[in-house]
Amino acid sequence: MAEAMPLRRSLPTKPASHPLLLANIGQLLTLRGKAPRRVPEMKDPGLVEDAAVLSVDGKIAAAGKWKEVAKHPALKAQRKKLEEIDCRGKVVLPGFVDSHTHLVFAAPRLVDFEKRITGASYEEIAAAGGGIRSSVEGVRKANVKALAERALAALREMAAQGTTTVEAKSGYGLEAAAELKSLEAIAEAAKRWPGTMVPTLLGAHVVPREFLGKPEKYLREVTEKMIPQAAQRKLARFVDVYCDRGAFGLEDAVRLFEAATRHGLGVRAHVCQLTSTELWPLLRFQPASFDHLDHVVDEDIPQLARRGTVATLLPGANYFLGLEQYPPARKLIDAGVAVALATDYNPGTSPTPSMPFVLSLACTHMKMTPAEAIAAATINGACALGLGASKGSVEAGKDADLAVFEVEDYREVPYWFAAQRCQGVVMGGRYFPGGGR
Numbered sequence: 001m002a003e004a005m006p007l008r009r010s011l012p013t014k015p016a017s018h019p020l021l022l023a024n025i026g027q028l029l030t031l032r033g034k035a036p037r038r039v040p041e042m043k044d045p046g047l048v049e050d051a052a053v054l055s056v057d058g059k060i061a062a063a064g065k066w067k068e069v070a071k072h073p074a075l076k077a078q079r080k081k082l083e084e085i086d087c088r089g090k091v092v093l094p095g096f097v098d099s100h101t102h103l104v105f106a107a108p109r110l111v112d113f114e115k116r117i118t119g120a121s122y123e124e125i126a127a128a129g130g131g132i133r134s135s136v137e138g139v140r141k142a143n144v145k146a147l148a149e150r151a152l153a154a155l156r157e158m159a160a161q162g163t164t165t166v167e168a169k170s171g172y173g174l175e176a177a178a179e180l181k182s183l184e185a186i187a188e189a190a191k192r193w194p195g196t197m198v199p200t201l202l203g204a205h206v207v208p209r210e211f212l213g214k215p216e217k218y219l220r221e222v223t224e225k226m227i228p229q230a231a232q233r234k235l236a237r238f239v240d241v242y243c244d245r246g247a248f249g250l251e252d253a254v255r256l257f258e259a260a261t262r263h264g265l266g267v268r269a270h271v272c273q274l275t276s277t278e279l280w281p282l283l284r285f286q287p288a289s290f291d292h293l294d295h296v297v298d299e300d301i302p303q304l305a306r307r308g309t310v311a312t313l314l315p316g317a318n319y320f321l322g323l324e325q326y327p328p329a330r331k332l333i334d335a336g337v338a339v340a341l342a343t344d345y346n347p348g349t350s351p352t353p354s355m356p357f358v359l360s361l362a363c364t365h366m367k368m369t370p371a372e373a374i375a376a377a378t379i380n381g382a383c384a385l386g387l388g389a390s391k392g393s394v395e396a397g398k399d400a401d402l403a404v405f406e407v408e409d410y411r412e413v414p415y416w417f418a419a420q421r422c423q424g425v426v427m428g429g430r431y432f433p434g435g436g437r
């Protein structure tokens with residue numbers, strides 16, 4: 001497998017069973033404690049200075065003050081095999097969990113980009129044959145290998161910016177064969193990338209051209225073909241739906257969630273990006289996350305605050321669409337909702353692999369503090385994927401997935417926007433300088 005990918009040759013060949021010590025850490029953000037994080041814990045990143053993290057067999061064996069970590073028996077017993085990374089004057093935090101990406105597509109959408117600059121709206125572009133539907137042809141024509149290669153290249157860019165876990169959606173195939181092919185491409189990329197991937201079926205992204213005017217019929221394609229096959233072949237962990245004007249309605253979303261639940265898959269939804277949607281009819285399915293929420297209804301917020309459903313905010317899309325309004329992070333966080341941040345990486349509305357840039361947007365345009373933004377991008381992102389027990393914080397027993405930043409203070413991570421300050425990541429206990437690019 002490694003020979004097939006020239007870039008892999010530069011990656012360390014040591015197996016994860018070699019213990020790894022991140023030593024002399026200036027600031028370690030542990031994010032340990034209750035998960036998901038809400039106010040007031042969300043304001044506390046669990047900062048430890050003069051710290052170290054020891055990983056053994058891909059898991060964190062000890063993390064905290066160096067004086068404490070130094071006592072761990074594995075340090076002495078495996079000293080010869082130990083790989084040590086000097087993190088003097090640097091910040092170490094949990095690897096980012098990018099819990100919302102549309103990873104599988106064939107080409108960027110440059111015509112849409114230019115049209116929008118000259119004044120066309122998202123919906124006008126869609127009506128003129130651009131938008132989501134224009135990515136469909138490319139995905140239908142591409143083979144699994146080509147889609148997987150493109151996905152892998154994006155994953156490496158993400159890792160170079162500190163991301164170690166990525167949720168990846170299908171959604172540009174919009175027919176059973178092409179949606180399943182997209183999920184196969186995700187599985188192929190997952191095999192070859194040392195980070196963690198969580199696959200999601202988004203067959204209900206929009207109604208494809210050949211079903212225009214017959215949304216019911218297309219919905220049956222999703223519920224009767226795509227969902228059962230994706231579940232049976234274990235190609236997806238979640239089913240997602242784009243529930244908004246121009247896509248699917250609330251009743252459609254309920255039917256999709258019923259089908260997903262019947263087949264043992266988790267659910268999540270794109271909601272309230274363009275218009276308001278009542279969320280309570282979907283809450284009984286215990287969605288892992290509601291994503292976007294720009295136009296969330298005030299009455300739904302207390303309901304969200306009481307539940308485990310994470311509110312995933314995607315300011316990269318607002319930025320790229322040139323919107324003045326950003327998702328209402330303060331309103332949600334202050335009400336006690338568990339908020340996550342993700343890139344929404346996609347060719348139409350958010351072509352960025354960078355979690356640090358998203359954090360910067362969250363601070364400058366949504367008035368989240370750097371600590372809140374980091375919690376949203378790590379432990380809360382993990383909870384949005386059902387991985388809160390294994391990812392998103394630096395605690396003994398959790399997966400050794402970490403990001404090392406060449407900054408002295410964690411607040412510099414969102415401060416230096418559009419900069420590259422990530423020195424490397426640890427994925428499954430292995431260190432990848434530059435994210436493994």
Ligand SMILES: [Zn+2]
Nearest residue numbers: 100102270344
């Ligand atoms: Zn999305």
